[in-house]
Amino acid sequence: MRKIALSLAVLAITFSVTSCNKPADTVETKEATEVVEGTSVEGANTFTADVASSKLEWKGGKVVGSDSHNGTISLKSGDVLVKDGAVVGGTFVIDMNTITVLDLTDAEKKASLEGHLKGADAENADHFFNVAQYPEGKFEITGVKDGNVEGNLTLKGVTKSVSFPATVTVSENEVTIVSDKFNIDRTLWNVNFNNESLTDVAKDKVISNAIEVKVDVKATK
Numbered sequence: 001m002r003k004i005a006l007s008l009a010v011l012a013i014t015f016s017v018t019s020c021n022k023p024a025d026t027v028e029t030k031e032a033t034e035v036v037e038g039t040s041v042e043g044a045n046t047f048t049a050d051v052a053s054s055k056l057e058w059k060g061g062k063v064v065g066s067d068s069h070n071g072t073i074s075l076k077s078g079d080v081l082v083k084d085g086a087v088v089g090g091t092f093v094i095d096m097n098t099i100t101v102l103d104l105t106d107a108e109k110k111a112s113l114e115g116h117l118k119g120a121d122a123e124n125a126d127h128f129f130n131v132a133q134y135p136e137g138k139f140e141i142t143g144v145k146d147g148n149v150e151g152n153l154t155l156k157g158v159t160k161s162v163s164f165p166a167t168v169t170v171s172e173n174e175v176t177i178v179s180d181k182f183n184i185d186r187t188l189w190n191v192n193f194n195n196e197s198l199t200d201v202a203k204d205k206v207i208s209n210a211i212e213v214k215v216d217v218k219a220t221k
Helices: 107-118
Strands: 028-031 045-049 055-061 068-083 086-101 136-145 148-155 158-165 167-170 174-178 182-185 210-220
Touching: 068 136, 068 174, 068 210, 086 107, 086 167
Parallel strands: none
Antiparallel strands: 028 158, 045 068, 045 210, 055 068, 055 210, 068 086, 086 136, 136 148, 148 158, 167 174, 174 210, 182 210
16 A cells, blocks of 8 residues: 655745746755744734635655655634734644545545554554644744745644745735645654655655645635
8 A cells, every 4th residue: 555644734835936847845944933922913913714715735755756645634723913914923723634635536545545644543653643642733923024934833743943935915804825835854743654764664665755735825804
């Protein structure tokens, strides 16, 4: 059964710009930075994430060959803080239980891969996202400037700061944050199954550390 890592991570943003024939870049990752609480942003308006219209697309694959899978993850909740027409903060909660595989049409194979990514079997629970122990991920915006979004991404209890270019659109009643495809290094969030640094795994079983993500988030008043 082909099983690969899922990406996530993250949310409504663009870590890098890619084209059809250019691979996605891996985003810069640092230690988490301080988050400005929404209640401390005087005069900011709160926009609530439209979870039905928002999604995270992911793709992961093996290092050797073209074996890959793709799918989506949904948001559980979220909000964006806007002041003077600019995004000044925000928090998105990622529902890890909604990990969905889209490329497999065989129901049994689809369920098997989704179960593996979620850690449905106790013996394999920590291979990928272990949603029983870590049912939610989170992205907290710490700043938006010069066309870049900065924020803290939390997965499996690990929080790292990431920065990436993003298309952010603010209108009177709506905010959208839309990313192109970008990569995160899954091992920085302890998603380590069959990763590239392991020497005791057959080459055709090694899964790329890079998880490709594309985010499309909408928030409204």
